[in-house]
Amino acid sequence: MPVYRPEGRMEAGGRMDYAGFVAVHRLRAPSVPAEVRRRAGSDAVLADALIGYELACRWGEILHRLLSDGSRPSYDEHVSLLDDEYAPWANRWYSELLVSIWAYREAVSAYLASAPATGGRPAPPPELLAETQRLTGLLDLLRFHVSQRFFQAGWMGTLFPERFGRRGTERFFPGMAARTRLSMARQGVDLVELREAAASLEARGIDEARELRRATNGVLAELDTGVMLAESIARYPQDRIAALPAPPQFEQFAGPANADFLLIDVRSRRVRGIQVKSTVRAVQKRDIDADRISLLSVAEDLQSYAVPPGVQRAGERVPWPGVLALRALTVGTYVTALASHMSRKEFEAYKSRATELLPDSIPEASRRLVVIAESAERERRATPARPPRPVSAKVAWRRFKQRERARFDQIVSLAYARALEDLAAPEGRVPRS
Numbered sequence: 001m002p003v004y005r006p007e008g009r010m011e012a013g014g015r016m017d018y019a020g021f022v023a024v025h026r027l028r029a030p031s032v033p034a035e036v037r038r039r040a041g042s043d044a045v046l047a048d049a050l051i052g053y054e055l056a057c058r059w060g061e062i063l064h065r066l067l068s069d070g071s072r073p074s075y076d077e078h079v080s081l082l083d084d085e086y087a088p089w090a091n092r093w094y095s096e097l098l099v100s101i102w103a104y105r106e107a108v109s110a111y112l113a114s115a116p117a118t119g120g121r122p123a124p125p126p127e128l129l130a131e132t133q134r135l136t137g138l139l140d141l142l143r144f145h146v147s148q149r150f151f152q153a154g155w156m157g158t159l160f161p162e163r164f165g166r167r168g169t170e171r172f173f174p175g176m177a178a179r180t181r182l183s184m185a186r187q188g189v190d191l192v193e194l195r196e197a198a199a200s201l202e203a204r205g206i207d208e209a210r211e212l213r214r215a216t217n218g219v220l221a222e223l224d225t226g227v228m229l230a231e232s233i234a235r236y237p238q239d240r241i242a243a244l245p246a247p248p249q250f251e252q253f254a255g256p257a258n259a260d261f262l263l264i265d266v267r268s269r270r271v272r273g274i275q276v277k278s279t280v281r282a283v284q285k286r287d288i289d290a291d292r293i294s295l296l297s298v299a300e301d302l303q304s305y306a307v308p309p310g311v312q313r314a315g316e317r318v319p320w321p322g323v324l325a326l327r328a329l330t331v332g333t334y335v336t337a338l339a340s341h342m343s344r345k346e347f348e349a350y351k352s353r354a355t356e357l358l359p360d361s362i363p364e365a366s367r368r369l370v371v372i373a374e375s376a377e378r379e380r381r382a383t384p385a386r387p388p389r390p391v392s393a394k395v396a397w398r399r400f401k402q403r404e405r406a407r408f409d410q411i412v413s414l415a416y417a418r419a420l421e422d423l424a425a426p427e428g429r430v431p432r433s
Contacts, residue, residue, distance in 0.1 A: 021271040021292055022067035024257050029057045029248040036137075045100060046134070048093050049141050053248070055086055056144045060247030062159070063262075067271065072159050082152060090149045094187075097138065101194050104131055108197040112204075124206055132201070132208040135194070139215040146187060146219050147226040147245040147261075150180040154233075154242040154264075161240070161266045180230040181328050186342075186350050188223045188325030191216055192357050195322070220321035221276045222260050224302045227328045229261060232416035240266045241420070246273065257289040263423055272423040276302075278319035294422050301415045303407075306359035320359055324411065329354040331405040 032050055040047040058081070065071045073081070107128050114122060156163070195216040201209035222245070229243040246259040250273070259273025273293040280297040288295065297319075299305040304323035329351055342350075 016271060016292060018067040018070075018269050018271060021273075022064055024289070024292070025064060025249050025254055027061060027064045027068075027249070029060060029253055043134070045093075045096050045138065048089070048096060049138055051089055052093055052142050052145050055089060056142075056148070056247050057249070059144075059148070059155075060249035063244070063247060064249060066159060075160055075163065078155075078159060082155075087149075090145055093142070093145070094149065097142075098190060100131075100135065100138075101190055104135060105193060105197045107131065108201060112200060124201070129206070129208050132198070132206070132212050136208070136212045136215045139212075139219050143215075143219050143222060144245050144247060144251065147184065147222055150183050150226070150230070151243060151245055153180075154244045157240070157242040157266060158244065158264050178234075181227050182342075182347075184223050184226050184230065185325045185329035185354070188220060188227075188322050189329065189350050189353050189357065191220050191223070192322045192326065193353075195220065196357075217278070217321045220325065221278070221298050221302075221304075224298065224304050224321055224324040225261055225274065225276050225296065227325050228302060228412050228415045229263075229419075231328070231412045235412075236416075241423075242266055255289075256287060257292045259293055263419060265423055270423060272419075274419050278321070294419060296415065296419060301418050303411045323358065324408075326354040326358050327404065327408050330358070331401055331408050 032053055036046070037050065040050050062073065062078075072078075111124055111128055195213055198209045198213040198216060202213055226243075226245070233239075233241060233243055242264045244262045244264065246254075246262055250262065251258050251260060257273065258275065260276045261274040263272045263274060264270070271292075274296055275288060275293050276296050276298060278298045280295045280300065296302065298321050299317060299319040302324050304319065304321050305317040306320040306323075307317050
């Protein structure tokens with residue numbers, strides 16, 4: 001456990017103030033290698049990605065200066081950066097990335113149709129391998145933006161807490177929470193499908209697909225975390241905790257102090273980094289800066305896992321990032337968010353895809369399993385003297401959603417408390433282990 005330091009930058013429990021936290025981080029991130037810039041000359045999506053990297057580094061510089069000496073842009077300058085530069089780029093880039101993902105999935109399906117699992121397997125076309133590598137590079141380069149596009153309220157609350165009244169982000173963030181969670185969950189559906197395409201190639205011995213699957217898993221783990229944080233901050237706005245995706249200076253180039261998200265207590269001006277791993281092992285704990293970083297586990301804390309087929313022993317499970325994001329889409333209510341964000345038809349289509357993508361080995365993961373479970377329960381309780389009242393599929397589905405919602409709420413609550421345990425405890429709330 002860290003000890004009290006005379007300069008006042010560290011308190012027991014790793015509660016580090018702004019200047020103490022940023023002392024080990026660089027102001028500027030490295031430039032993109034010349035080879036990557038050369039390839040961007042013939043690749044419009046990659047060229048756009050380089051703009052995104054430079055924008056991510058600008059966000060990092062803004063945050064670094066705020067934490068270092070309190071300097072910040074004016075409110076109008078920040079809004080101009082957001083509205084005139086960042087939002088147009090981010091919306092265009094992600095739309096183009098989705099087109100690439102959809103085209104890639106179709107190409108994989110076409111290859112698999114011509115490449116049976118046994119015998120007569122043709123080599124994958126060079127363009128498919130090249131696209132596999134390109135998508136891997138894009139996800140690695142721009143994973144910051146997958147979450148950053150939806151956490152602007154956190155930046156506002158961190159940079160300009162005085163603009164939001166006595167209770168800071170309470171009056172700003174909750175109105176965006178459902179939309180943030182909905183958007184991130186929808187992204188999760190597309191990325192889980194991309195992972196499935198990569199995994200199907202990997203199963204046929206294509207090494208390039210393994211790297212794409214790993215990169216997609218990393219992004220999905222951050223999406224799960226972002227869904228949890230968006231939901232939690234909306235539930236406890238009085239805590240005045242802001243969540244920010246970590247820019248490159250705080251993630252890619254921070255060594256043992258690298259973080260995926262930053263939790264900022266805007267009242268006490270303290271910071272804590274959150275690093276998300278598939279599982280938390282002792283070796284990982286030794287490799288991080290425990291004064292600044294807390295570990296969250298995809299499998300244990302976010303409950304994003306699958307049970308391997310045929311395994312009956314308790315505790316046997318595989319980290320499966322994306323499950324929490326999919327669950328958020330299947331159990332949430334988004335009436336307000338839908339009004340301005342997507343059509344009801346589009347929402348129902350994504351919700352249906354999310355339900356189908358939940359691992360079959362997770363209990364109660366589909367409507368069919370729920371109806372079967374309810375039928376079995378009726379038979380178990382039945383007695384000759386008093387047959388049970390029939391339960392319709394509609395009622396069974398409603399009960400399933402209630403149970404799933406309760407489980408989602410519990411996961412979010414426990415994971416948020418785990419993330420806060422090394423940050424200054426908000427007044428009136430006790431962090432849980």
